[in-house]
Amino acid sequence: MSAAKRVQQWATFARTWHVFDCKWQDPYESAHVIKKYLMGLHKPIYHPMNDCGDVVVCINSKDIALRGNEWRKRAYFHHTGYPGGASWTLAWELHNKDPTMIIKKAVYRSMTGNLQRRHTMQRLFIYPEDKVPEDVMQNVTNQIRQIRLVPTRLDHIPEEEVKNFPKIMDYPEDYVLK
Amino acid sequence: MASLVRAAFSVSKNSLISTSVRSISTTKQLNIKEIREKVEGGNIVVEAVNVPSPRTELLVRAENLGPLKTIDVSEAVKSDKAPCYMCSLGLDVKHTDVLILSQFVRSDGCMLPRRITGLCKRQQKKIGKMVSMAQKAGLMINLTPANCKKDPTKRKDYKKFNTYFDETTIFMKNVPRWTDRFKFRQSAK
Numbered sequence: 516m517s518a519a520k521r522v523q524q525w526a527t528f529a530r531t532w533h534v535f536d537c538k539w540q541d542p543y544e545s546a547h548v549i550k551k552y553l554m555g556l557h558k559p560i561y562h563p564m565n566d567c568g569d570v571v572v573c574i575n576s577k578d579i580a581l582r583g584n585e586w587r588k589r590a591y592f593h594h595t596g597y598p599g600g601a602s603w604t605l606a607w608e609l610h611n612k613d614p615t616m617i618i619k620k621a622v623y624r625s626m627t628g629n630l631q632r633r634h635t636m637q638r639l640f641i642y643p644e645d646k647v648p649e650d651v652m653q654n655v656t657n658q659i660r661q662i663r664l665v666p667t668r669l670d671h672i673p674e675e676e677v678k679n680f681p682k683i684m685d686y687p688e689d690y691v692l693k
Numbered sequence: 694m695a696s697l698v699r700a701a702f703s704v705s706k707n708s709l710i711s712t713s714v715r716s717i718s719t720t721k722q723l724n725i726k727e728i729r730e731k732v733e734g735g736n737i738v739v740e741a742v743n744v745p746s747p748r749t750e751l752l753v754r755a756e757n758l759g760p761l762k763t764i765d766v767s768e769a770v771k772s773d774k775a776p777c778y779m780c781s782l783g784l785d786v787k788h789t790d791v792l793i794l795s796q797f798v799r800s801d802g803c804m805l806p807r808r809i810t811g812l813c814k815r816q817q818k819k820i821g822k823m824v825s826m827a828q829k830a831g832l833m834i835n836l837t838p839a840n841c842k843k844d845p846t847k848r849k850d851y852k853k854f855n856t857y858f859d860e861t862t863i864f865m866k867n868v869p870r871w872t873d874r875f876k877f878r879q880s881a882k
Binding site: 539541578579580581582583585586587605606607610663664666667668669670672676677679680681682683684685686687688689690691692693 | 724725726727728741744746748749751752753778779782784789791792793795796797799800801805808809810811830831832833834835836850851854855856857858859862868
């Protein structure tokens with residue numbers, strides 16, 4: 516085996532660590548992307564029986580964005596097993612209790628329920644803020660592209676730029692500025 | 694009887710005075726004005742100062758763009774009427790484009806009425822909805838009423854978390870649930 520082939524062999528079967536910034540990302544959309552990296556679906560050598568999945572580190576999970584009115588409409592169901600033990604927790608209530616839980620459940624639900632799923636989930640690290648332990652961060656070699664653009668707030672744009680931005684609407688001649 | 698007399702008196706008075714006060718002018722009576730308040734000693738002086746429009750020089754119109762102008766067929770009204778300035782620009786405006794949406798609101802973040810914006814009915818509705826989307830997402834917090842909780846993270850319950858919106862739902866009568874994929878795909882087309 517030549518030296519180049521040996522390196523290729525190592526690179527093919529090594530576990531890569533990816534980082535994913537959840538800021539302003541929909542957890543249910545990004546779960547489908549994260550899932551592919553966790554299971555190794557993005558690799559040409561993928562086979563369900565070979566262990567080729569990567570590790571994904573999710574940061575800023577408290578800043579996820581849900582669509583429309585989903586914070587108050589989406590409910591998470593839990594049953595204790597006892598009679599009357601059913602409970603429904605709204606997404607915003609769950610996010611108050613644990614800001615990593617929504618993204619974790621979204622990735623878990625995006626995968627099919629087989630024996631491999633819980634082992635695959637072990638390779639997912641979620642952190643509510645951008646503070647990641649050093650021993651985790653030193654392994655990271657790749658960043659997964661965000662799905663949606665992070666919006667810019669109007670008060671964060673410099674005033675000069677807002678003033679000189681091309682205008683579409685002009686006031687009528689008898690308008691009183693407010 | 695007394696109320697009848699009073700009503701008749703007020704009607705006659707209004708008709709007399711309003712006609713006598715009303716004046717005819719051949720030029721524009723009003724210009725763009727700015728209301729300025731200042732305190733002089735113990736008195737508050739309120740004056741309306743005529744100002745030139747701050748936007749005239751930066752104004753973009755489709756007819757001035759020449760060959761660059763594009764008309765979005767889906768947005769342009771398919772009737773004989775000429776499309777409004779927003780339709781003829783054919784811009785794909787999202788609710789995150791705060792630099793465009795902030796031109797259509799007052800300083801308290803309230804959408805301007807159609808007699809001032811001069812948009813067609815469909816665009817007025819669309820931009821009005823996108824303004825409220827941007828406000829709910831907390832993207833224009835410097836254009837809000839004084840009593841508003843400006844920082845979105847300090848809002849209550851579900852309002853303090855980040856929310857994004859889908860512009861294809863603006864003209865939907867019933868927004869289907871996210872789980873109802875078949876219906877959603879059909880209506881999005």
